[in-house]
Amino acid sequence: MNRRHLKFLFVHTLIVIALLHAINGSELATRSENQIATFGTEEKANFTYVLTSVTTKPCILANMIITIKVPYKTQDKVDYKSLVVPDRNVTIDGHCSGVISYMNIIWNATDEKNNSIKFTFINDHTYFSLFSTDLNIYRDKKHFENTTDKEQWFRATSDVDLRLFVTPVENGIHKCSNKTLNFKKGEVIMQNVSLIAFNRNDNFTLRQEVQCPKEQQKSETFPYVLKDANNKACAMARMSILLTVPFKTKKSETGIANIDLSKYKINVDGDCQDTVTMMTLTWPSGDSSAYANKKENKITLSFVKKKTTSELYYVEVQIFTDEENFKDVERVGELISINTRYDASLFPAPVANGVHSCPKQTNVTSSNGNITISDVLLVAFDAETDFATKKVIDCRSILFEDDFAYVIKNKNTGIPCTLANMSITASVKENKERTLSVLTNATATGFCADKYSQMVLSWPVSQKANNVKNSITFHIGQNKTHFFVFQIAATIYPGANDKKKINGASYTGINLFSAAVANGIYHCSNSIFDIELGDIRLTITNVTFIAFYSEENIYSGNLTECKTETSTTTKPTSTPQPTPIPEPKPNVHYNYYVNSTSNVICIAANMSIFIEVPYKTTENKDRKGTLNVPSNASVAGECGDKLSVMKLNWMVNGSKENNTVTVNFEKDDSNYFIRSVNLSVYLDDHNFPNHRDKSYNASTASLNEFSTPLNNVYKCARNTSLTAKDAKIVITNVALIAFNTKQTITSQSVDCVDDDDTSESNAGAIAGGIIGGIIVLVGIISLVVLYRRRRGY
Incomplete structure (x- = not known):
């Protein structure tokens, strides 16, 4: 028994003594702070x-x-x-x-x-x-x-x-x-x-x-505050940031550094402009060497104002290797850069006085590492404006009735069936064009039926003519899979004259704001919809729309996000064909997912994958190159009863070639697991300089990795290393489910067991066995003593 096991024996002995003492009459104390x-x-x-x-x-x-x-x-x-x-x-x-x-x-x-x-x-x-x-x-x-x-x-x-x-x-x-x-x-x-x-x-x-504490504890809702030249806050952020960086060790192997910014004292600097905010977070490099101490790590978040939203569009990380985070690193003080520009909307907020809120995890990926950002509460612009007036975009799919400006309830059940948020302006063609804004407190009326619903937004023409109202009517339909607005009509009084009005209607079949009938939500914060209603033109932005709903709490596993574009719908000269209804984008909160034939997500995964690939140079020397599977890699695959496949593909920079990682899943009567992983790598000039061959293909042996009970999500933060021929595959920060059959992915999860936990369990078992042996031995000695007394010894 080694020294560690002796420690556990000592600890377990103390526990036994404490338990015996408790049996003899001591009572457990109740913690007052946990009382309800x-x-x-x-x-x-x-x-x-x-x-x-x-x-x-x-x-x-x-x-x-x-x-x-x-x-x-x-x-x-x-x-x-x-x-x-x-x-x-x-x-x-x-x-x-x-x-x-x-x-x-x-x-x-x-x-x-x-x-x-x-x-x-x-x-x-x-x-x-x-x-x-x-x-x-x-x-x-x-x-x-x-x-x-x-x-x-x-x-x-x-x-x-x-x-x-x-x-x-x-x-x-x-x-x-x-x-x-x-x-x-x-x-x-x-x-x-x-x-x-x-x-x-x-x-x-x-x-x-x-x-409440006797003294105010020093903490902030927004730990990162950027101030302008006048010492006024221009941007405020709360977010958890984890950097996952691959590096080469002294043994020419691939190591993974996980750097949590919450462990460091962060300095905030940057630049505030009308349309661009650059927030830079800096902290000293690891303190294990004087050389590293002179370096300063930084991450720069760049935000930009677009037409309707402000968004994060660029992330840059500069981090120096140190002995504290980069264990056994080949070169201390080496600079590693991670640069990523986003075309898609990331952390969107209303362009005027907006806030973005998202507790969920977002992965920003480049070939040199991953940036994982979660628990986001962000004000990128207008930080000095009264917070009570701020407009929030929340990434969560759990919503409530009071999150919506316009609500129509089912008269029989009292449950909201149509809910909407949107910004609307109405332009009227007269001698000159006149524009009216639809008030956010406009009155919403309408009705709910099985196949057809209606929402009417109305507001007074003026204070003097309170009974005369402008109105916009949304005609809503559904088919077997989707709901949609198929026509919009309006009655507008363009001036102070409450007797002159203009009527207009779109054609039937415009199919706007379409999402899945089953718990579907349509959301569009980055597009502008121009709809022609004869002499009236509506401009609609910042849309969140739900129809034909029947549940008290509004939860959606089916969020349909629009594409970034301006949509113009005009009144046609002939009867149009109905616009095809777009397929909903699943709101699964996973980077990688595979749909089954019944449109159920059978495989969903968040994970960081790093690949170390050996190759020969033109001089016949052995070298190794490192690849990082991007979080936006395209996903393909198949869902079967016993075997399922997920293929991750991404294009090699500066080439038309693709890299592919194929993960093969298998299940038995009670568990699913990874059976094997296949690699198909194109040896590009950047990651594999002076390479002799064009490609590298390899497969792992038969595995039983990440074994998890069915209908559970496997979660593991530690590094898992697999071998495919001579290549090394490192998988970390895993959240994974395979063979899922439900519309909504379960929240039940199983965490991996660290090696230390296993060792401790073994040590506990050893200690328990020793203690048990001692108890048995004492019992035997007692019997012998009793026997000897009875015999007269």
């Missing part, structure tokens, strides 16, 4: 301030005593008046959404003036917190005697990203006896606080209580 707060229905009525969403569910609930110290000038000095926000006869308004919500408490200052305090909350995917607070207080003569202030209004805004009342968003309630919020002038004192934000549950009476 008994927040009963009788306390529900004690919530003083409640903001209700359009679903009639309370989304923000607060019970607190709020005192505002308001500064005012007298002839002699600056004095302060304490105002207590009333707990009744107040008006509550605000907005509920999944990322940014706010509650505004309004009460009468005088018969004609109102005071207000606004609380803006933010959801960082795990916790909610108070982000900022705004005050709007009228300094009337009754409460502010002898005031000499020329400005009777006291308006103040707190710092942003306050990070107060941090609480788990799913099941938390914040309790705080006292918290003071200081402004540049004045302050807000909050006492006896009970607070819930972003509530989505019908039953919020049982929540885990979180106590």
Whole structure:
């Protein structure tokens, strides 16, 4: 038994002693921080301030005593008046959404003036917190005697990203006896606080209580803040970044460095412009050598404004090898660059005052490594604008009724069947063209039927003619597989004359906003739709559209994303043929997936694959080249009952040739696993300099790799190394399922077991066996002693 096993024997012996002590009467202590707060229905009525969403569910609930110290000038000095926000006869308004919500408490200052305090909350995917607070207080003569202030209004805004009342968003309630919020002038004192934000549950009476700390903990919702020349924030980001970088070791093998930026103190620098933001994150190279210490690693994220969205379009990484992260690296201090430009929309947000939110993982890939970005909360432009007014694009497919501006409900069930977000302008052809904007608070009416539905958006022509309304009507149909808008009609009053109106309609069969009937969502943030309705032209952007829905919670495994283009639909001179309905793009959140013949995703995978390929040079010398399978490699394959195949293909730079990695899966009665991997590599000049041969082909031996119970996702972060002839295949950061038969991929998963865990299990077994042997031996000795006593020895 080696030294490590002796350690485990000692530990297990202590555990046995502790258990024996517990058996003799000791009780286990209960951790108070894990107790569930008994927040009963009788306390529900004690919530003083409640903001209700359009679903009639309370989304923000607060019970607190709020005192505002308001500064005012007298002839002699600056004095302060304490105002207590009333707990009744107040008006509550605000907005509920999944990322940014706010509650505004309004009460009468005088018969004609109102005071207000606004609380803006933010959801960082795990916790909610108070982000900022705004005050709007009228300094009337009754409460502010002898005031000499020329400005009777006291308006103040707190710092942003306050990070107060941090609480788990799913099941938390914040309790705080006292918290003071200081402004540049004045302050807000909050006492006896009970607070819930972003509530989505019908039953919020049982929540885990979180106590506020005695001292404010230093943390930020947005750890990365870029400031301009005037020291104002122009971009703010929260994201987890993992760099996966292949490198050559001293033994000329391929090693993999996994660098997590959360372990380092990051400096933020960059450049803010009207249409481009460049945020650079820098941190020192590993501290294992003086040479490496003089280097500075950096990652630059470049964001650009397009017509309708702002997006990440370029990522550049410069990282120096060090002995800490690059174990046994061939050359310390060598620069490795990872550069990737994106044509597709990445982290899109509304171009004006937008936020992108996405807790899911995104892989940015180049031949020199992977950049994995997750838990994204991003403001690339307009960071100084009030967060309560920001517009959010959320990548998650779980949505709620109050996330939509226009909602039509089924009259029989009360469940929303048609839901939409979109920006619309209507241009009317008269002597000169006149453009009208459809208000986001336009009234949505309509009906839901089995095969045909209708949504009508209407808004008043003017305040004087409130009963006369403009309207746009969407006619919605479905076939066996998809829903779609097949016609749009409109009635527009172009001027102040409420008697003159213009009617128009598109042709039947335009087939807009099409997605799968089964839990389908159509989403398009980067295209402009121009639809001709005779003398009316509609321009529609930023579309999210759902029709014929029947579930309470809106979840979709079928998200249809539009292509980047401008679509113009004109009124034809002859009857058109219906436009083919596009196939939906599955919202599987995996880089690689294979569909079965029944259009079910049978194989889905996220993984980083690195290949070390041996080759001969023209001088007949042995060399090795390294390839990285890109995350946007094209995928083909077949789904079978016992055998399935996934082929990853990508084009070699500067060539028409392809590289291919083929993964062959097999299943038995209870598990699936990788049976073999095939390689077909084109030896290009860049990765295989001075190569003698044109290609390299190899296959692994028969494997039983990543064996996982059926209908489970296999997950493993560590490196797995496979051998195909003389080539080495390294697979890391795996999330994989094969032989899936369900429309929605399961959330059940199995994690791999590290070698250390196995060793510990073996050591535990050895220790347990030794302890068991000792117990048996003691028992035998006791019997011998008892026997000898009875015999008179």
